[in-house]
Amino acid sequence: MIYVTRREVFSSAHRLYNPELSDEENEEIFDKCNNYHGHGHNYVLEVVVAGEVNPKTGYVIDLKKLKKIIHEHVVVKLDHKHLNYDVDFMKGIIPTAENIAVAIWNQLLDRINEGELYSIKLYETENNYVEYKGG
Amino acid sequence: MIYVTRREVFSSAHRLYNPELSDEENEEIFDKCNNYHGHGHNYVLEVVVAGEVNPKTGYVIDLKKLKKIIHEHVVVKLDHKHLNYDVDFMKGIIPTAENIAVAIWNQLLDRINEGELYSIKLYETENNYVEYKGG
Amino acid sequence: MIYVTRREVFSSAHRLYNPELSDEENEEIFDKCNNYHGHGHNYVLEVVVAGEVNPKTGYVIDLKKLKKIIHEHVVVKLDHKHLNYDVDFMKGIIPTAENIAVAIWNQLLDRINEGELYSIKLYETENNYVEYKGG
Amino acid sequence: MIYVTRREVFSSAHRLYNPELSDEENEEIFDKCNNYHGHGHNYVLEVVVAGEVNPKTGYVIDLKKLKKIIHEHVVVKLDHKHLNYDVDFMKGIIPTAENIAVAIWNQLLDRINEGELYSIKLYETENNYVEYKGG
């Protein structure tokens, strides 16, 4: 079993806000992340795929193919977007790093057919990141 | 003459848009950076101050003081904000990295009194950055 | 289950020295790390907390709270200190990266009440780091 | 149980090519990585050893010793070499990151006698890396 990782970067705006809470509660919970017009990040995404090495290619999965899948189903949809308004698969989700990571997992899970998706790591800043392994 | 640098990070949203141009021209010039709700970055700022070493302290300027000046006049005003809407000193300015760097220079120039401001370096992404030395 | 990580940095001096061994043995085992007056590092600390996402906030734990806990119980006590002399919870411990990581784990274990402490990662240099997951 | 990591860097050329396939198949599978004279990378290697802390030293394994083992059995043999032609333990192996990581694991497994080898992480570029934990 080998774990192969592809790293991608996307730049998005977001606002942390729960519409089921009052403005005061949102302000108290999310503080400066609750800024009305949003703020933004260069998100760093690492997608890890686990599998056996194919003896014909020496690859678990060709990283050029993995890159293409990530671009089509994740990067193009998130990069240079506002995560609260512009992304179909983020509708109704508070765009914390935790929730974005789970949403990216769900986008990719059935689309990776060589090896299998093992984890999603998402850096929001150089000091804050999350990891999700499904389940 | 010694050059001392303080590095800070802030996370902001922005939209590249020139109100004097048509929507089509904005779209053509700014492309995905023109997304209506904006997108965002973790901006990395380096402020360089040049001066002689004070023999009493061994410092050009105490970096704790420089940090405080940058926080008060730059970071607090830009971090977790939307640069098109929330920042007094960015009103009417297209928030490209070039223009943000010049605006930060103008914010800091008269507020640094030990040594003198030498340059502003601003990373918008890990692949794109600008530098401004005044004049 | 999601894993959230907060990264912090602290700058400390230390000397590797076991008082139960002779000077010759200390010299042989610890070599240049045994320098009498000590040397130092910018330690990079990553604290990982595992838990379920709270649907109200989208957080496992608010990283602003986690940062505050780490600052109060770890960073303030280690940063700009000599680990052999200045730190209450390091008394009698050889300050190797391994032992510092375990000591930080013990400092934090009972103080994190949303999610639970999963691991401590500690970089001593860009080439050497350790990880501890308890037990 | 503590995990200690030593990071090393080596600079090698390689060509992805399977001699059992036709030139057309090699071209189709390996694309630009199949360039006849090869291309190259600064590979970043992380060797992780797991074990108990020795109370006498505070170490799982002295990282100076681990560094020496890695240098003698891995770095000297791969650094400034062409992986398809110059490395005894890579003969007959397609030098993908996956296969290099497994080969390095095999080089080190029996040579680490304090703690035990836990994983090999190998970065081929800043965006692509693999991890191998044996078995």
Next chain:
Amino acid sequence: MIYVTRREVFSSAHRLYNPELSDEENEEIFDKCNNYHGHGHNYVLEVVVAGEVNPKTGYVIDLKKLKKIIHEHVVVKLDHKHLNYDVDFMKGIIPTAENIAVAIWNQLLDRINEGELYSIKLYETENNYVEYKGG
């Protein structure tokens, strides 16, 4: 005057060898960099363009255009190539970092028409880099 920088990465093989010298001299001067089949690097390239900010766009030069110029005239020609054999504009040049930087400068000088080329910075490893400003 503002300085804008675009960073790109390419992965190449090279061998340091001067055909006008004997094998012994080559070995003595270039040491392990003289390995017959070559070795390789992930080169990090920074292209700096200096100019005035265009008030219509807020740009010195649109970095998307700069990226395209660098890709077409530099990256495509060097990435996944052996610098001694595969690159038209490197023929007859010893591919040291110094000489590669000058060759890239010459490739780009007349092709940048907004602002002007100010410098080429080229990292061969994380510890070695060169900078060239023309003339």
Next chain:
Amino acid sequence: MIYVTRREVFSSAHRLYNPELSDEENEEIFDKCNNYHGHGHNYVLEVVVAGEVNPKTGYVIDLKKLKKIIHEHVVVKLDHKHLNYDVDFMKGIIPTAENIAVAIWNQLLDRINEGELYSIKLYETENNYVEYKGG
């Protein structure tokens, strides 16, 4: 003219303290950097040499030679040392980053005979660094 840079790292302890001032003044000026037993850093040093490319070698200066000079005259003397007590060429100097950079410049200036020393860049932390170009 080409600028070539060699990067090195050393790990040292230091205490900021001016013996000509009272304890109160030292405390006020240097704050936590004045801790009695000192603290420490992984200093990152960049030595830049400027010169013409030698057509025989393609080098300004062989970086292996430059590395050796820096190791012998700087790294061996500072690495794993306490800068206030253990370093001959730092005696009587307050070990701020500014003063260390000037001291390293003086150590190297006459020992570099191919090209000439252009600048010393010294990172004390990832957020604070200084640069000295002589004079």
